[in-house]
Amino acid sequence: MTSLAPQSRSDLAAPVDLTTAPATRRKAPPRRWGRTLYLAANIAILAFLLAPIAIVIVFALNPTPFIQFPPVGVSLRWFEKFFASRDFMHALVFSLEVAVMTTIAATVLGASGALAIARGNLPGARLIVATMLSPLMLPAILTGLALFQSYVLLDVGRPVWGLVAGHTLVTIPYVIRTTLAVLHNFDTRLEEAAQNLGASPGRTFFEVTLPLVKPGVLAGAIFAFIVSFDQFPVSLFLVAPGSETLPITLFNYLKFDLDGTIGAASVVSILLAFIVVIALDRTVGLRSYVKL
Amino acid sequence: MPSASAPRVNSLGLLILPSALLFALFFFLPIGLMAVMSVLTGNPVVMPNVAVTAKHYARIGNDSYYLEVIWTTIRIGLWTTLVALLIGYPLAHWMARIKSRTGHALLLMAVLAPMLTGIVVRTFAWMTMLSDKGVINQILTSLGLITKPLQLMYNETGIVIGLVHIYVPFMVLTLTGVIGRIDERLEQAAENLGATPWRAFLEVTLPLSLPGILAGSLLVFALAISAYVTPILLGGFQIMTLPILIYQQISANFNIGFAAALGMVLLAISLLLVMAYNHVLGLVSGQRELQ
Numbered sequence: 001m002t003s004l005a006p007q008s009r010s011d012l013a014a015p016v017d018l019t020t021a022p023a024t025r026r027k028a029p030p031r032r033w034g035r036t037l038y039l040a041a042n043i044a045i046l047a048f049l050l051a052p053i054a055i056v057i058v059f060a061l062n063p064t065p066f067i068q069f070p071p072v073g074v075s076l077r078w079f080e081k082f083f084a085s086r087d088f089m090h091a092l093v094f095s096l097e098v099a100v101m102t103t104i105a106a107t108v109l110g111a112s113g114a115l116a117i118a119r120g121n122l123p124g125a126r127l128i129v130a131t132m133l134s135p136l137m138l139p140a141i142l143t144g145l146a147l148f149q150s151y152v153l154l155d156v157g158r159p160v161w162g163l164v165a166g167h168t169l170v171t172i173p174y175v176i177r178t179t180l181a182v183l184h185n186f187d188t189r190l191e192e193a194a195q196n197l198g199a200s201p202g203r204t205f206f207e208v209t210l211p212l213v214k215p216g217v218l219a220g221a222i223f224a225f226i227v228s229f230d231q232f233p234v235s236l237f238l239v240a241p242g243s244e245t246l247p248i249t250l251f252n253y254l255k256f257d258l259d260g261t262i263g264a265a266s267v268v269s270i271l272l273a274f275i276v277v278i279a280l281d282r283t284v285g286l287r288s289y290v291k292l
Numbered sequence: 293m294p295s296a297s298a299p300r301v302n303s304l305g306l307l308i309l310p311s312a313l314l315f316a317l318f319f320f321l322p323i324g325l326m327a328v329m330s331v332l333t334g335n336p337v338v339m340p341n342v343a344v345t346a347k348h349y350a351r352i353g354n355d356s357y358y359l360e361v362i363w364t365t366i367r368i369g370l371w372t373t374l375v376a377l378l379i380g381y382p383l384a385h386w387m388a389r390i391k392s393r394t395g396h397a398l399l400l401m402a403v404l405a406p407m408l409t410g411i412v413v414r415t416f417a418w419m420t421m422l423s424d425k426g427v428i429n430q431i432l433t434s435l436g437l438i439t440k441p442l443q444l445m446y447n448e449t450g451i452v453i454g455l456v457h458i459y460v461p462f463m464v465l466t467l468t469g470v471i472g473r474i475d476e477r478l479e480q481a482a483e484n485l486g487a488t489p490w491r492a493f494l495e496v497t498l499p500l501s502l503p504g505i506l507a508g509s510l511l512v513f514a515l516a517i518s519a520y521v522t523p524i525l526l527g528g529f530q531i532m533t534l535p536i537l538i539y540q541q542i543s544a545n546f547n548i549g550f551a552a553a554l555g556m557v558l559l560a561i562s563l564l565l566v567m568a569y570n571h572v573l574g575l576v577s578g579q580r581e582l583q
Contacts, residue, residue, distance in 0.1 A: 116306065
């Protein structure tokens with residue numbers, strides 16, 4: 001006992017001396033340095049993410065027909081050229097039409113599919129979900145190629161419904177995911193309570209389930225719209241010559257020309273996307289739907 | 293066990309049928325047809341006597357050009373994944389750990405803004421930045437740092453820069469979810485025990501976020517190897533990747549069988565990646581259930 005007491009006291013004393021005193025002296029500057037480095041790196045990364053968007057806007061407003069930095073003035077001539085161009089306007093309208101049709105199809109099919117997965121007691125539900133989300137990870141260019149080949153084999157040409165079907169396939173995963181997220185989060189006892197109180201399954205569905213899933217469905221619909229509006233690889237194979245979507249028209253223009261018209265077109269599509277996103281944030285809130 | 297979860301398909305289950313039909317007709321059938329076309333000598337609809345052949349696959353395997361194309365595609369994918377991870381991780385960590393709600397919302401907007409900007413537009417943006425007379429070269433020249441423009445575009449470097457910009461948001465969003473689920477008190481405990489913040493990160497946070505790193509990397513790699521617009525424009529039509537080759541076989545040569553065989557190669561690589569990704573995500577969600 002007597003031999004243990006001093007020993008344990010020295011055991012206690014030693015680490016205190018070693019850690020607290022020198023550590024605070026040694027640790028303080030690196031911690032501040034580390035923090036500064038961390039923030040500096042992150043700000044550089046944010047600049048990398050946002051600089052190209054800023055450059056596009058500058059370029060769209062720059063009056064010279066070639067890239068000039070720093071910009072020499074502000075003009076709207078490229079916007080005038082964009083809105084006066086029949087090709088671009090035709091493509092813009094066609095893109096919006098395709099995006100609207102795609103959004104309707106993907107939302108109806110995706111939301112009902114998600115409901116069936118979450119509430120239908122389907123066997124192999126996990127496999128169904130993995131399959132229906134797979135167009136997100138499988139190359140969209142393959143979806144385009146496979147559909148193109150099928151349309152050639154069936155000799156149907158390049159119909160608009162074929163393009164919309166391709167777009168629906170690559171946008172439906174977004175609707176399924178956002179709808180499933182809501183369905184998994186809400187309390188099934190609400191539905192059970194409605195049924196216990198005498199509501200028929202149909203009435204429960206329309207008065208309890210549907211209002212509760214609406215935000216998820218809406219979020220998915222908006223994602224579907226944006227993805228369809230910007231979709232490239234599927235459209236590449238499926239658009240008919242003469243009726244191209246805006247991204248395809250922009251791409252074809254970019255192959256030969258690098259003037260500000262592309263900048264103006266880009267600003268228009270960025271603005272469209274932002275309006276849609278702000279609408280999304282106002283109506284349902286972004287935060288819970290963007291987790292991958 | 294509550295009787296409500298009895299494994300019997302109810303009427304809501306029938307709602308799966310429309311989307312199942314869409315997938316059957318516009319996904320499985322076309323991909324099946326592509327697989328069939330890849331082993332046929334011609335188009336069976338217009339040609340009466342087509343035979344089964346392995347010539348398309350033999351052509352890919354025997355010609356070093358096509359193997360080189362596949363390797364270029366994979367190499368660009370690997371570089372894109374590595375760089376996206378290196379710059380995505382710090383941002384994801386910041387997003388997961390930031391205390392202020394406004395700060396988080398602003399970071400989220402900054403990450404989502406590029407995602408909402410369209411691939412063609414973003415590639416165009418990088419063309420204005422990286423070309424010989426682009427923003428970066430003009431700035432460097434006017435500062436007197438260079439006399440001859442740097443070759444930033446029309447090579448693999450340019451492609452990787454463009455692809456990283458396009459796919460880093462996917463990395464950030466995947467990582468943020470995983471890092472956010474790591475209990476911050478573990479790091480604090482390590483620091484209280486005398487570890488520097490850097491060491492606490494290396495030995496606690498980093499290993500715990502490994503599933504996120506893996507899932508994000510698989511996702512970015514899968515997306516990068518199937519990219520078309522960015523490699524063709526930033527590569528200046530000079531660097532050949534698998535998607536570019538596939539489209540060229542259709543648009544220039546109308547060689548559907550060979551395009552199908554190339555498509556099957558890309559599909560095989562992608563399917564392996566998807567299975568790995570699902571497996572990793574399964575691990576992550578398993579971990580979540582344990583906590």
